[in-house]
Amino acid sequence: MPDPAHSQPVSKPxxxxxxxxxxxxxxxxxxxxxxxxxxxxLITALRAEFDHPDCQFKTAGIGREEDHAIALDIRGDRICWIEGGSAAAAAFLAAMETLRLALNRRLFMGLFDYESHLAYYPVGTFYKKHVDAFVGRSNRVLSTVLYLNPSWAEGDGGELVLYDEAGAAVVEKLCPEAGRLVVFLSERFPHEVLPARRERYSVAGWYRVNSNTTGRVDPPA
Incomplete structure (x- = not known):
């Protein structure tokens, strides 16, 4: 039987x-x-990616390069970077590319490329309040989260909480329902993932600008 996540392209205009x-x-x-x-x-096919043997999930860490460390008291998700090798991944990346071009036409944001990973939260795991980019210190400018959880109920936890820039007041609390895409300015919104009471699946991604002045492309953040 064909693997629907790896052999059938899926997309929606x-x-x-x-x-x-x-x-x-x-x-x-x-x-x-x-x-x-x-x-x-596409949502169904992306969810199936988590169960495919090609996806080698690793415990996510915090910090970059020499400062990178595993800190389960801060985040407990497991991740697998998306390379576009399957039909589902290719269709998702194509949709995100269409979105990139559309926003650049409308807002002149200078979005250069997009990176993303599958994110799996086992029961009881969370991600404490953080920001995806610090002002003037990262080339990530726009964050995205796509949720893949059918029939998610209010008592299942795992909500995404967006805070104001000071990190004090809650701006929005969002249930990780299947098919929901959240897009936000990376530098502006501290956010957290509340403890999940059932297994939680999503795709996290970031649009970047090329801040390198030498003509070379910045490495992934």
């Missing part, structure tokens, strides 16, 4: 009006929540 609404939301409040953007088939 995104209307221009959706890109307009996304751009408006980013300008007005710095984040957007889009439900059912990519279609049920």
């Amino acid at each position: 995104i209307p221009e009006s959706t890109f307009d609404a996304l751009a408006d939301a980013l300008v007005e409040r710095g984040y957007a929540v889009l439900d059912n953007l990519l279609g049920e088939a």
Whole structure:
């Protein structure tokens, strides 16, 4: 039997009006929540990626390069970087590329490329409050999270909580429902993942700008 995640391309066209609404939301409040953007088939195929033997999950850490460390008291998710080798991954990356081009046309953000990974949260794990990029110190400018959890109930936990720039007031608390895509300015919103009471699946990603002035592309953040 063919593997649906690795042999069948899946995609759904995104209307221009959706890109307009996304751009408006980013300008007005710095984040957007889009439900059912990519279609049920792609969400199902991406969820199947977690069970494929090609995906070698590793415990996520904090910090970069020599400062990188495993800290289970801060985050407990396991990740696998997306390279685009399967039909599902390729379709997802193609959709994110379409979104990149659409935002650059509307907002002139200079988004250069996109990196992403599958994120698996075992029961009881979380990710404490953090920011994806510090002002002036990272080339990550726009964060995305796509959720892959069907029939997620309020008592299942695992919500994404967005805070104001001071990290004091809650701006939004979002259930990780299947098909929901959250997009937000990386430097502006501290956020956390509350403890999951059932296994939680998502795709986390970041649009980057090329801050290197030598003509070379910055390495992944």
